[in-house]
Structure formats: C-alpha cells, structure tokens
Amino acid sequence: MTATVIERLRASTRTWHDALETSGFATAMVAGTLPLDRYVGQLAAYRVVLEALEGELSRAASPSVDRVWSADLVKLPLIERDLRHFGESDVHPKPWAAGETKAFAQEIWHTAASTPQALLGFLYVLEGSTLGGLVLRQYVTTAYRLHNADGVAYYGSGDRDRWARFTARMNQALSEPEAQGRVISAAHRAYHHIAAMTDALSVGLAPGP
Template sequence: MHPQAHDVAAPSLLEALRAGTALLHVALEKRLPFFSPQLDADGYRRLFEAYYGFYHPLESRLYDCALIPVGFNQALRVKTPTLHSDLIALGLTSQAVAALPLCPRLPRLDTPAACLGVLYVLEGATLGGQVLRREMARRLALDASNGGAFLDIYGTETGRRWKDFLDYLGHVPLDDLGRQQAEDAACSTFSCFEQWLDSQEVLL
C-alpha cells in the first residue's frame, strides 16, 4: 500500500504518520466499545451521536479552510452526511441531530501539511471500518440501510480509495517541517477524538 518507490519523500511522510500515531491509534482502539459484549443498540446510537459531534465540526473546518493540497476529492470522501443518515435511520429526527453537542476542541488546521495529517486519520478510519461493519452486522444486524452505512462508507471501493489516498499523499511535496506538522496534526486528531468520546461517556 506504499506509494511508488520513485517518490522519495512520500514513504518518509507515510512512515512518520504511521509511527507517530501508532500508540495513540492502539490506545483508542482498545477503548472503543465495538467488540464489547455490553454494546447494544442504544449504546451504538449514543456512540454514533458522539462520532457525529466530532466529524461534523472537524469536516466543516477542514473543508472550509481552503488549505488542503490540490488533488483531494472532497465530494467523494466527506463523511458527515453519511453519519447524519445513519442517525436518522437509528431513530433521530433531523432536529435532534442538529441539536447534538459538538466537539469544541479540534486539531489545528493552519497549514496544508496539518490538513494532510487530519485526512490521514479520517481516511485510515474508513479502512478499519470494514472489520467493525462485519461485527456490527453479526451482533446488531446493522447494515447500510439501518444505521451502519458509515462503517462501510466506500463499500467495494474501500481498498482502492485508500490506495488512491496514499498515492495522493505521496505526491504532495513536504519538507521536514511539513512532515512534522502533518504528524502533529494526525496525533492531535486522535487525541481530540478520544477526549471527546470520553467526555460523551461512550468509551470503555
């Protein structure tokens, strides 16, 4: 899944992002309740209300900042509308969704490199969603029609879109400072997300 070898800067950016976020990624995964025997339909709904409370303000800020390096197709990759549809399928009204609390502490999006770091986390989560989708289908009978669309947001395109994203990431020229900014933003995304979910009392 690495970019082509002739892209000298890309592997170092990808490896910096992977290595820099590894501990935070593992720590958050251990606290997410998807594989907990206690997770029921109500717990799933509350979890995804919290997800919406993070994704909605983060994507709004990300896509409004005009700093994302050229080549990223926002229309294909925005996640918030799918979360909104899932919450409606889970029984919320549009008014209830609009009234959900939103995360006040988000990663800084003040450089193009920082945008890449945030996108790395958001796109990586879609890959991990495939395992969660299967578990939620088995345990809660959820699919794309009744509240599980977010976990399979790209469907059969998941693998290809991840590879396309890595290719995009590999073709953005960044110096050492830029790579550090990307890594810092990715780490901040994990930290902000975990703290938000914790504050909403949906983690283990």
C-alpha cells in the first residue's frame, strides 16, 4: 500500500525534528533558563517567516494549495499579539537570527515563484511546530510568569483536531508521488532554515542539565 504524504513527511523529517529538540534553545526552554529576550527573539523571527509564507499561500496559483490552505491555519495575528504584549513590557530582543530568518523568507518567495505547490512542505513544518508548542507552553508560562494567553498565543495555537483536519487535506491533495516529493523536499529546506535560526538563537546559552 502506497504511503501517504504525511506518513512520508513524518518518517523523512524525524531526524530534523529530534535534533531541534536537543538544541541549546530548546533545552534551555525546558530547563526554565531561557532568557526572555531569546524567547521573544524567536517570536520575532517566526513573524517574518509567517508573514512571507501566509502571504504566498493566500496568493498561490495551485490547486493543491487551494485544497489545503484555509483561514483556520493563519498564525500571524497570534504571533503579533504576543509581540505586542512583550513590547508593552519593554522587551526588545536583539536580532540574533536576522540573517537566517531573511534567508528562510527568501526561500519561501523563490519557491512561491517557481513551485507554489511546494509551499505546503513549509506549512507542514510550521503547523507541526505549533502542535509541539502545546507541550512547551507550560515551560514558557512558568518561566516568565505569564497569565492566560498573554505572550503565548502562538505557542498555544496548536490543536489536535485542526492538525487531523490539516493532515487529511494534505493527504487528499497530494496523492501523486511526484507532488509528494516536491513537498517533502521543501519540508527539508524548511527544517534546514529553522535549524539555522535556532542555532543563532542558541549562541551563548548555557548547556541544559
């Protein structure tokens, strides 16, 4: 029986996923030692990426994208809400990952111009990261003494029911092996950029326990 695109994506990107979980940034977050401005720095970096990706997805001339992308997947307003919250608290991080973030945005724009269907590989990675964020949210709220959704709207946006609907749409829209291959390749490129961003945000952090 032929594997679905989600099964292929999950198996193919497992190594990337595991490596990010052991990054200096992630281990410091779980240990409760991640400086607040690093957390906000990550949000600022992801805002740039989301603005590029969601904008291109909304304009993409691709039947596959039309079948998958929908308003319930939009995350940009949530991350902007978090950044406004910290801005009001006068938390203004340094642009540690500015170069790496710009490179990711450029990758998105290039892909949108050449192979818009492949944008779904980027979307898979970012949508999956918010599902994982549901677990990390508890560490963030405890470390920075946050209340309700203040500062964690993006990290709290993961939803297992929505993920199930998203993956079902992906599988329905991407049944051909060639199309799956383009999306899987894009997912690997997304992880490459996210790893570079995470490395930049991890510089100088003490190793985890």
